[in-house]
Amino acid sequence: MKIKTTILALSALLLASPSHAFFGFGKSEEKPALDLGSLANDAFSSQVDTQADSDLVKMLSSQLDVSPTQATGGAGALLALASNSLSSSQNSELASSIPGLSSLTGSIPGLTGLASNFGAVTDIFTKLGLDPSMVGQFAPLILKYLGSQNASTGLLDSLGQIWK
Numbered sequence: 483m484k485i486k487t488t489i490l491a492l493s494a495l496l497l498a499s500p501s502h503a504f505f506g507f508g509k510s511e512e513k514p515a516l517d518l519g520s521l522a523n524d525a526f527s528s529q530v531d532t533q534a535d536s537d538l539v540k541m542l543s544s545q546l547d548v549s550p551t552q553a554t555g556g557a558g559a560l561l562a563l564a565s566n567s568l569s570s571s572q573n574s575e576l577a578s579s580i581p582g583l584s585s586l587t588g589s590i591p592g593l594t595g596l597a598s599n600f601g602a603v604t605d606i607f608t609k610l611g612l613d614p615s616m617v618g619q620f621a622p623l624i625l626k627y628l629g630s631q632n633a634s635t636g637l638l639d640s641l642g643q644i645w646k
Contacts (some may be wrong), residue, residue: 519598538627546619552610556620558586559606562597562644567644572637579631600645621645 543555561580564574565587577583597603604614623643625638 513609536586538624539582539602541627542620545623548612548616552612554586555610556607556616557624559597560617560620560624561604562570562587563600563603564641564644566598567638568640572640575634575637576628576641579628579633579637595620617645 528533538557539550539553541551542548542557546553549554555578561583564576567589568576573631597606600617604617609619621641625641628638628641
């Protein structure tokens with residue numbers, strides 16, 4: 483009788499519990515981390531043509547001797563970091579000061595999420611084939627451009643602090 487009860491109890495337990503609980507079936511595999519390199523390399527195929535006409539991209543390309551792809555990605559990374567850090571009113575001012583801002587920050591899919599800190603921006607520069615020290619050359623030129631677009635001193639000061 484004990485054997486029948488034990489077998490019945492084990493059978494009920496096995497039927498009531500999902501099989502993956504006992505055998506590991508259906509375990510989800512960990513998804514690989516977002517590959518910044520592939521994002522940077524693949525993202526520009528359709529975006530660069532539209533951004534090459536941007537006055538900001540033209541200025542960065544000519545003054546820093548970088549390609550339109552690098553200018554677009556570098557500016558996009560810095561502006562995405564700014565977008566993640568500024569208040570909503572300063573973000574609105576930034577958007578009105580740079581025509582096509584959303585195209586720049588969207589130049590790499592997921593860029594706004596990736597550019598969450600300064601280290602991430604330097605990583606993006608590296609993936610674009612730019613020396614990370616070039617952030618220090620991009621930032622003042624973007625600030626100069628924004629000044630020529632009549633951006634407020636408050637916005638320029640905030641950006642200067644973010645991009646230190």
